[in-house]
Amino acid sequence: MDQLFNIRLSSVGSNKSSTEEHVVPFWRDYLQDVEEEEKGPSKLAKILGFATGATVIPPVGVSPQPSIEFLHEESVSPSRRLPMANTCINCLKLPLLETYDQFKESMDFALGNTQGFRRE
Structure with missing residues (x-):
């Protein structure tokens, strides 16, 4: 799953890039933790x-390639401490949080409380 997403970092050496590089391992650790869970495949x-709006990768692949971006200004607001997605362009925007536990809690809350497509 990690290789499916293209991680879009800010310019090398910038303050934004440094903050983003702090969160990238959280994303990778989260995916690994999910894979190890009993309900890992469904998660x-x-x-x-x-x-992306699709729960399986189509045989022809996903276009455009899913990407990871980061919520910089939005992460200042407590209401923006959750990931956001734009399924039209297959982009997942991750919040910039200080600890893995905060990141995991944010991701779990968003995934558990989002209706998504074809769900009531």
Whole structure:
């Protein structure tokens, strides 16, 4: 799943890039933790569905390639401490949080409380 997403970092050496590089391992650790869970496959499908609208990778692939971006200014507001997605362009925007526990809690809350496509 990690290789499916293209991580878009800010310019090398910038303050934004430094902050983003702090969160990238949280994303990778989160995916690994999800894979190890009993309901890992269904949760991975939720992550894919949250970011792209599709819970499985189509045989012809995903276009455009899913990407990861980061919520900089938005992360200042407490209401923006959750990931956001734009399924039209297959982009998952991650909040810039200080700890893995905060990141995991944010991702779990968003995935557990999002209706998504074809759900009531």
